[in-house]
Amino acid sequence: MRGFGKVIALIVILFLIVVWILPVYVMFSASLKPLSEINSGNYLRPPTELRTENWVMAFNTLKNSLKNSFLVSIPATLITVFIGSWSGYALAIFKFRWKSRLFFSIAIVTFLPYQIFLIPLTRLIVDMGLFNTFAGMILAYVILNTPMAILTTSLFFQTIPKELYEASSLDGCTPTRFYFSILLPISLAGITSAAVLTFTNVWNEFIIALSLSRDPTTRLAIPTLAGLKGSYVAQWNMLMAGAAIVSIPGILVLIFLGRFFIKGLTAGALKE
Numbered sequence: 001m002r003g004f005g006k007v008i009a010l011i012v013i014l015f016l017i018v019v020w021i022l023p024v025y026v027m028f029s030a031s032l033k034p035l036s037e038i039n040s041g042n043y044l045r046p047p048t049e050l051r052t053e054n055w056v057m058a059f060n061t062l063k064n065s066l067k068n069s070f071l072v073s074i075p076a077t078l079i080t081v082f083i084g085s086w087s088g089y090a091l092a093i094f095k096f097r098w099k100s101r102l103f104f105s106i107a108i109v110t111f112l113p114y115q116i117f118l119i120p121l122t123r124l125i126v127d128m129g130l131f132n133t134f135a136g137m138i139l140a141y142v143i144l145n146t147p148m149a150i151l152t153t154s155l156f157f158q159t160i161p162k163e164l165y166e167a168s169s170l171d172g173c174t175p176t177r178f179y180f181s182i183l184l185p186i187s188l189a190g191i192t193s194a195a196v197l198t199f200t201n202v203w204n205e206f207i208i209a210l211s212l213s214r215d216p217t218t219r220l221a222i223p224t225l226a227g228l229k230g231s232y233v234a235q236w237n238m239l240m241a242g243a244a245i246v247s248i249p250g251i252l253v254l255i256f257l258g259r260f261f262i263k264g265l266t267a268g269a270l271k272e
Contacts, residue, residue, distance in 0.1 A: 004085035005099070009084065026088060026240075027243055027244055028244055029044075030236055030237055031054055031055065031058075031237060031243075031244050032050050032051055032193045032237075032241075033047040033049075034049065034051050034237065035162065035236065036205045038236045038237055051237065054238055055206050055239060055241045055244070058228060058238050059241075060100050061228060061238075062224055062225065062242055064215045064219075064229075065216070065220055065223075065224035066218050066221050066246070068218060069203060069222075070249075071134055071139050072134055072202065072220060073172075073202045073203045074139075074140055074199075074263065076138045076141040076145070076198070077199045078201065079142050080142050080198045081191060082148055083142070083146050083149070084146050084147075084148070084150045084152070084198075085149065085187075085190075085194065086179070087146070087149075087150040088150045088151070088154035088155075088157055089095055089154075091106075091154040091163075092158045092160075093155045093157065097164060100226055101158055103154065106147050106150050114144050115207065117144065118207060118208070118211065119223065121143065121144070125140055128254050131186050131213050132213055132218050133218065135216075136212055136214050137209065137220070139197045139207070140212060141198075141208065144201075144208070145197075145198045145201055149197075149198055149199070151189050152189070152190065152194040152267040153194050155190075156187060156189065156190025156193070157183070157187060160186065164182065184234045190262045192200060192260035193260065199250075200253065201252060203221070203249060204222060204250065205222065206223060209222055217266040221246050222246065225243060
C-alpha cells in the first residue's frame with residue numbers, strides 16, 4: 001500500500017512538472033520559429049528551421065529597457081532588503097508593546113494586492129517630483145516590497161536562539177554590531193530569500209513600471225516587452241523571443257541562489 005502511494009505521488013509530481021515545463025518549452029520553441037509556422041497552429045512541434053534573428057531583433061529592441069530594469073531592480077532590492085532586515089531584526093529580537101499586532105499588520109499588508117496602492121503611490125511620486133525617473137521607481141518598489149522583506153527576514157531571525165543575542169550583550173556587543181558582525185553572517189539564507197523575492201517582484205512588475213514612466217529612456221523591460229507583440233499583426237515569435245530574454249535574469253538568480261532561497265523560506269518550519 002505504501003509503495004502504491006509512492007507511485008501515485010510520483011505520477012502527480014511528473015504531471016505537475018510537465019504542466020510547468022510545457023509553457024516554457026512553447027515559449028522557447030516559438031521564439032525560434034517563423035511567424036507562418038506559429039500561425040499554422042504547430043505550437044508543440046519543434047521548429048523546422050531555426051530563426052535566431054528573432055532573438056537578435058528582440059534583444060535590440062529590449063537592450064535599453066533591460067539596462068533600465070537592472071538600474072532599478074538592483075538598488076531597489078538592496079535598499080528593500082537592508083530596511084526590511086533591520087525592521088525584521090527589531091521584530092524578532094526586541095520586546096516592545098504592540099509587537100504582535102504590528103507583525104500581524106505587516107503580514108496583512110504583505111498579502112494585499114498592490115494595485116490598491118497604485119493611485120496614492122503615483123500621486124506621492126508625482127508630488128515629490130520623481131515621476132519618470134529611476135529614483136521614483138526605486139522608491140515605489142521599496143515602499144511596496146519592504147513589508148514582504150520584513151516578514152521574510154523576521155520569520156528567519158526568530159529561528160536564531162535568543163541566547164546568542166543575550167550572550168553577545170553580556171560581552172558588550174551593541175545591537176548594531178550584533179546585526180553586522182553576528183546576525184548577517186549566520187542569516188545568509190533568510191537575507192537571500194528576501195533578496196530573491198524582491199528582485200523577481202521588481203523585475204517582473206508591469207503596472208508600476210508603466211505608470212511611472214512616459215518615454216523610452218526610462219521604460220523598463222516588461223512594459224517594453226508588451227510592445228513587441230505589434231500593433232496590427234501579432235508578432236508572436238518576436239514576443240516569445242523577448243519573453244525568453246527577459247526571463248533569463250530571474251532564472252539565473254534562482255539557479256545560483258535557489259539553495260539559499262529554499263532554506264530561508266522553510267526556516268520557520270524545518271529546524272536543522
